[in-house]
Every structure is written in C-alpha cells, then in structure tokens.
Amino acid sequence: MIEVRNISKQFKVHQALHDVSFTVKQGSVTGLIGPNGSGKTTLIRIMNGVLGASGGQVTINGLDAACEAEKVLAMCGTLTEQSGLYENMSGRDNLTFFADVFGLKHAKKRIDELVNLFELQDYQHRKVGTYSTGMKKRLGLARVLLHRPSILFLDEPTNGLDPDGIQMVLRIIRQLNKEEKMTILVSSHVLSQLSAVCDHYIFMEKGRIVEEGTEQEIVSRYLSTPKLEVEADMPEGWHTATDFTPEIISAHQAVFQLTSREDIPLLLRQLTQHGQVYQARITGSDLESIYFAIREAHHHE
Numbered sequence: 001m002i003e004v005r006n007i008s009k010q011f012k013v014h015q016a017l018h019d020v021s022f023t024v025k026q027g028s029v030t031g032l033i034g035p036n037g038s039g040k041t042t043l044i045r046i047m048n049g050v051l052g053a054s055g056g057q058v059t060i061n062g063l064d065a066a067c068e069a070e071k072v073l074a075m076c077g078t079l080t081e082q083s084g085l086y087e088n089m090s091g092r093d094n095l096t097f098f099a100d101v102f103g104l105k106h107a108k109k110r111i112d113e114l115v116n117l118f119e120l121q122d123y124q125h126r127k128v129g130t131y132s133t134g135m136k137k138r139l140g141l142a143r144v145l146l147h148r149p150s151i152l153f154l155d156e157p158t159n160g161l162d163p164d165g166i167q168m169v170l171r172i173i174r175q176l177n178k179e180e181k182m183t184i185l186v187s188s189h190v191l192s193q194l195s196a197v198c199d200h201y202i203f204m205e206k207g208r209i210v211e212e213g214t215e216q217e218i219v220s221r222y223l224s225t226p227k228l229e230v231e232a233d234m235p236e237g238w239h240t241a242t243d244f245t246p247e248i249i250s251a252h253q254a255v256f257q258l259t260s261r262e263d264i265p266l267l268l269r270q271l272t273q274h275g276q277v278y279q280a281r282i283t284g285s286d287l288e289s290i291y292f293a294i295r296e297a298h299h300h301e
C-alpha cells in the first residue's frame with residue numbers, strides 16, 4: 001500500500017507539488033493522469049524514495065520513503081523515460097549487471113524468465129545501442145522486474161511503442177497485477193490505454209490532485225447530462241416513439257441529449273416499446289472526454 005500525505009515539492013522558485021494526498025490500495029492498478037508539467041514524474045520520484053519532498057510524508061507498505069529509502073527501493077521497481085540501460089552492453093549483459101547490483105540469487109533463471117516474458121530471445125546478445133525504442137522499453141521493464149518488486153511505478157511505459165509493443169506492455173501490466181499481485185501506479189497521456197488496465201485514477205493539474213476515483217465514480221460525477229446515440233428500427237418514426245426530442249442522423253440512427261442519467265432507462269424503455277433497438281451508446285463518457293471535462297472544471301484554479 002502507498003500512502004501519500006500532504007506532499008509538497010519546491011524546486012527553487014517553482015512549486016511543483018502542492019499538498020498532495022492519496023492512498024493506493026494493495027493490488028490495485030492506479031492511473032496517474034495529467035498534462036505535461038503537472039507533477040507526475042516528480043511525484044513518482046518522491047514516492048519511490050529517489051527525491052526528497054519539501055513537506056509531507058510518503059509511506060510504502062508502512063515504511064517512510066524518505067527515512068528508509070534503501071528498503072523502499074528494494075520493494076519498488078520504477079520505469080522512467082530514461083531506461084538507465086548501458087547502450088554499449090548487450091541486453092542480457094545489462095540484466096546480468098543489474099542482477100549483480102541487486103545481489104540477486106538465481107539470476108540466470110530470473111533473466112531467462114524475463115527475456116522470455118518480453119520476447120527478447122532473439123536480441124538479448126545484441127548491443128542495446130542497436131535496439132529500437134520498443135525493444136529498449138521492454139528491456140527496461142525487464143530490468144526493473146529483476147528483483148520481483150511488489151510495487152511498480154511506470155512513468156509513460158508505452159511512449160514511443162508501436163501498437164504491438166503497446167499491447168504487449170498492457171498485457172504484461174495486467175499479468176503482473178493478476179498473477180504476482182503487484183501494486184502498480186502508471187502515468188500516461190494515452191487515456192484509452194490506461195482504461196484498459198487501471199481500476200483507479202488520479203487526475204493532476206498544476207501540482208495538485210483535482211480528481212480521484214474509479215472510472216465509474218468519476219464518470220458519474222462529470223457526466224450529468226449524457227448524450228445517447230441509438231441505432232434502431234422505429235417503424236412509426238423517431239419523433240412519436242418517446243417523450244424526448246431526438247436529433248435524427250438517419251432513418252436508423254438518432255442522438256438524444258438527456259438532462260440526467262435517470263433519463264437513460266426511461267428513454268430505452270420507450271424506444272424498445274416502439275421498435276427494435278440494435279445499439280445504444282452513451283457518448284462523452286470515455287476517459288478522454290472526462291479528462292477534458294475535469295480540466296475545464298479546474299481550469300481557473
């Protein structure tokens with residue numbers, strides 16, 4: 001479990017974090033979302049004990065991240081934009097080197113496991129300098145997993161990856177969480193990817209937390225006036241079928257601007273009484289739309 005209490009961070013004249021508090025539950029996958037410069041990386045660096053805060057406290061599984069940095073680092077794996085890999089060594093030699101640094105027992109077996117997991121078998125003996133961005137990212141992830149951390153911090157883990165690479169990283173995040181019960185905090189700008197792996201979200205803006213919760217909690221907070229896109233066969237026409245005014249797109253497609261979530265079941269009942277409904281989709285309820293709603297709501301703070 002990660003507990004962040006009233007963390008602030010001042011870089012000379014610039015205050016990067018203001019009174020940030022939240023809890024990440026054991027075994028959860030939490031998405032850290034925010035625009036460039038909102039403080040995500042600074043927060044991750046403070047949480048894993050590599051950067052001191054100006055005020056407040058972080059505890060990782062009950063240990064103070066600032067006072068017991070070494071023990072905290074041993075429990076955590078952190079993937080940042082800078083992979084920390086040696087370019088003129090092979091991928092495998094990098095893993096062997098870091099396994100030595102961690103004093104890892106049975107290093108060969110663990111390295112083989114990770115090389116297989118990240119499908120690096122064919123490249124493991126090539127110099128990292130010749131790797132593509134995706135291969136470096138996979139090797140970087142393998143490196144931070146060497147010591148089997150129980151908490152994983154991933155800063156933009158899919159940046160620069162092609163669709164196959166993105167799918168692989170997302171699959172591995174899910175796998176580590178499910179099979180190894182790893183607690184994972186992942187920052188990303190690509191919200192659709194986060195929604196495929198996260199069960200909880202923290203939205204940051206200018207060094208502050210502006211929203212937090214599960215996707216459903218956040219969506220219900222911001223989606224007060226949903227829009228329903230319906231594909232249906234309405235033999236007597238759209239206008240007479242319901243008490244709501246549709247914006248008709250085509251004979252089989254219409255959009256209803258509703259005034260509350262409670263209108264949704266009512267509208268669907270009326271539609272199904274008058275015709276065949278093939279598809280109904282609430283628009284604007286995806287994470288991407290909610291992100292902009294949150295940013296708009298906190299724009300002037």
Ligand SMILES: Nc1ncnc2c1ncn2[C@@H]1O[C@H](COP(=O)(O)OP(=O)(O)OP(=O)(O)O)[C@@H](O)[C@H]1O
Pocket residue numbers: 011014016034035036037038039040041042043
């Ligand atoms: N070492 C530093 N010295 C001075 N200012 C810093 C330092 N590190 C970060 N900052 C500033 O703190 C603020 C937050 O930066 P941070 O990198 O944490 O944001 P971020 O949300 O991770 O951004 P991005 O999405 O671009 O990675 C920015 O204004 C940045 O310029």
